[in-house]
Amino acid sequence: xxxxxxxxxxxxxxxxxxxxxxxxxxxxxxxxxxxxxxxxxxxxxxxxxxxxxxxxxxxxxxxxxxxxxxxxxxxxxxxxxxxxxxxxxxxxxxxxxxxxxxxxxxxxxxxxxxxxx
Amino acid sequence: xxxxxxxxxxxxxxxxxxxxxxxxxxxxxxxxxxxxxxxxxxxxxxxxxxxxxxxxxxxxxxxxxxxxxxxxxxxxxxxxxxxxxxxxxxxxxxxxxxxxxxxxxxxxxxxxxxxxxxxxxxxxxxxxxxxxxxxxxxxxxxxxxxxxxxxxxxxxxxxxxxxxxxxxxxxxxxxxxxxxxxxxxxxxxxxxxxxxxxxxxxxxxxxxxxxxxxxxxxxxxxxxxxxxxxxxxxxxxxxxxxxxxxxxxxxxxxxxxxxxxxxxxxxxxxxxxxxxxxxxxxxxxxxxxxxxxxxxxxxxxxxxxxxxxxxxxxxxxxxxxxxxxxxxxxxxxxxxxxxxxxxxxxxxxxxxxxxxxxxxxxxxxxxxxxxxxxxxxxxxxxxxxxxxxxxxxxxxxxxxxxxxxxxxxxxxxxxxxxxxxxxxxxxxxxxxxxxxxxxxxxxxxxxxx
Numbered sequence: 001x002x003x004x005x006x007x008x009x010x011x012x013x014x015x016x017x018x019x020x021x022x023x024x025x026x027x028x029x030x031x032x033x034x035x036x037x038x039x040x041x042x043x044x045x046x047x048x049x050x051x052x053x054x055x056x057x058x059x060x061x062x063x064x065x066x067x068x069x070x071x072x073x074x075x076x077x078x079x080x081x082x083x084x085x086x087x088x089x090x091x092x093x094x095x096x097x098x099x100x101x102x103x104x105x106x107x108x109x110x111x112x113x114x115x116x117x
Numbered sequence: 118x119x120x121x122x123x124x125x126x127x128x129x130x131x132x133x134x135x136x137x138x139x140x141x142x143x144x145x146x147x148x149x150x151x152x153x154x155x156x157x158x159x160x161x162x163x164x165x166x167x168x169x170x171x172x173x174x175x176x177x178x179x180x181x182x183x184x185x186x187x188x189x190x191x192x193x194x195x196x197x198x199x200x201x202x203x204x205x206x207x208x209x210x211x212x213x214x215x216x217x218x219x220x221x222x223x224x225x226x227x228x229x230x231x232x233x234x235x236x237x238x239x240x241x242x243x244x245x246x247x248x249x250x251x252x253x254x255x256x257x258x259x260x261x262x263x264x265x266x267x268x269x270x271x272x273x274x275x276x277x278x279x280x281x282x283x284x285x286x287x288x289x290x291x292x293x294x295x296x297x298x299x300x301x302x303x304x305x306x307x308x309x310x311x312x313x314x315x316x317x318x319x320x321x322x323x324x325x326x327x328x329x330x331x332x333x334x335x336x337x338x339x340x341x342x343x344x345x346x347x348x349x350x351x352x353x354x355x356x357x358x359x360x361x362x363x364x365x366x367x368x369x370x371x372x373x374x375x376x377x378x379x380x381x382x383x384x385x386x387x388x389x390x391x392x393x394x395x396x397x398x399x400x401x402x403x404x405x406x407x408x409x410x411x412x413x414x415x416x417x418x419x420x421x422x423x424x425x426x427x428x429x430x431x432x433x434x435x436x437x438x439x440x441x442x443x444x445x446x447x448x449x450x451x452x453x454x455x456x457x458x459x460x461x462x463x464x465x466x467x468x469x470x471x472x473x474x475x476x477x478x479x480x481x482x483x484x485x486x487x488x489x490x491x492x493x494x495x496x497x498x499x500x501x502x503x504x505x506x507x508x509x510x511x512x513x514x515x516x517x518x519x520x521x522x523x524x525x526x527x528x529x530x531x532x533x534x535x536x537x538x539x540x541x542x543x544x545x546x547x548x549x550x551x552x553x554x555x556x557x558x559x560x561x562x563x564x565x566x
Contacts, residue, residue: 028398029449030398051342054366057347058298058347060235063208112170113168113195115558116192
């Protein structure tokens with residue numbers, strides 16, 4: 001904050017103190033929540049609410065499968081079980097190679113809606 | 118005055134009327150209601166769910182014998198609209214969830230509606246059959262063919278009454294036109310065309326033609342790394358068939374005029390509220406993303422819903438909304454946990470009443486909010502089985518933000534964020550509302566004297 005001409009240094013100091021106190025008292029709830037989030041996840045993306053979310057939104061439903069990986073993993077682990085999907089079968093991560101047994105059944109709901117019951 | 122009781126909005130007292138669906142301890146995902154829509158007369162009420170099913174309710178004729186019961190809604194037709202699919206070429210799983218249902222105005226005895234999932238729009242015809250032909254010559258009543266050599270006389274088949282049967286048939290399937298996920302469909306006031314909008318593009322269709330559509334908006338950047346916003350909702354103007362609006366994830370609304378060019382990438386109007394830079398945070402853009410946009414019935418205003426507010430804009434003023442209503446501002450100090458549990462991405466819808474004087478939107482804990490634009494009064498109501506005695510008046514609810522909690526208030530930390538009211542509908546001319554609470558559909562009406 002620029003010092004008004006003619007104002008003594010003492011007055012300027014007081015102004016600055018006041019501003020500091022004000023800033024500490026009036027941190028918006030949003031900023032406080034942001035600080036909480038950044039404390040939990042220090043590596044959170046630099047772009048606020050940016051294209052990471054958008055890309056995730058656009059890729060909804062995308063499944064990944066590499067037949068090369070799949071067949072090599074099968075060959076390597078001839079006698080062992082392939083690592084199977086965790087509780088969330090829709091999420092494929094790490095060493096998990098999707099197998100036909102893992103895929104959620106693509107059934108259609110032939111059951112009538114309960115709203116019509 | 119009714120202190121602390123009664124919802125004093127133009128003297129409307131809301132009462133429980135009906136609830137559809139079952140009380141389950143665990144909700145089956147397929148039963149979650151994903152869209153609710155009255156038709157243009159309010160005679161029919163359609164719901165779509167995550168399982169791809171549509172259920173249509175019809176209002177019963179009011180009976181002179183029971184003047185206290187205004188017409189109830191009972192099941193009229195139900196059908197499987199969409200099935201789960203897998204696009205092998207793109208390795209993409211396509212949900213059967215019905216994102217939107219939109220009715221066409223009635224032009225003959227049959228009813229028509231559009232239903233859409235993420236990729237495919239379908240036109241359904243719902244029609245009644247209450248007569249059937251009897252007395253064929255070449256087949257008997259079971260449909261088995263008769264031996265022609267045994268037929269000695271001829272008769273004329275006649276139409277005989279039968280039990281009412283309501284059939285739903287898919288008349289058109291509009292497929293393969295969307296690379297991204299469809300969020301909106303809107304029937305044009307010309308009744309000949311409609312639009313479908315996905316994250317990056319909007320297409321215009323003619324109801325008669327399924328193998329072609331016109332792309333009218335394309336915001337896909339040449340380089341996807343430059344993507345900064347997506348289309349979140351779109352709607353045609355209720356009277357001007359050349360005009361439509363679409364909203365974005367950055368909190369802006371664009372109004373386009375199809376007469377200016379074939380591709381409406383340049384807007385005719387751009388609605389955006391200036392942001393206070395001192396308020397900017399990590400959450401700002403996420404909570405400003407518009408989840409729904411609706412024209413008023415008059416066509417003079419648009420209403421938008423973002424995470425914490427509902428705004429009303431005058432079409433003639435682009436630089437700020439004319440009204441802003443706080444839906445649940447107390448959530449501002451919960452944004453960190455709402456981000457962690459993904460609730461901050463919940464897409465709430467909003468609706469106008471028939472006269473554009475009251476607006477309604479949902480919240481958490483099965484609460485929903487109404488704002489009277491004239492009196493500036495607002496009310497919070499709850500859709501719950503506890504208030505489901507016939508004609509029971511709904512008691513206003515209040516969330517306690519801090520300090521001492523009164524007896525019938527609920528504190529922010531006690532709110533159930535899994536009970537979200539995302540979809541509601543308001544009868545076109547009467548005070549009858551439909552509120553979807555996860556897998557249950559509540560119907561409320563104003564008190565009949």
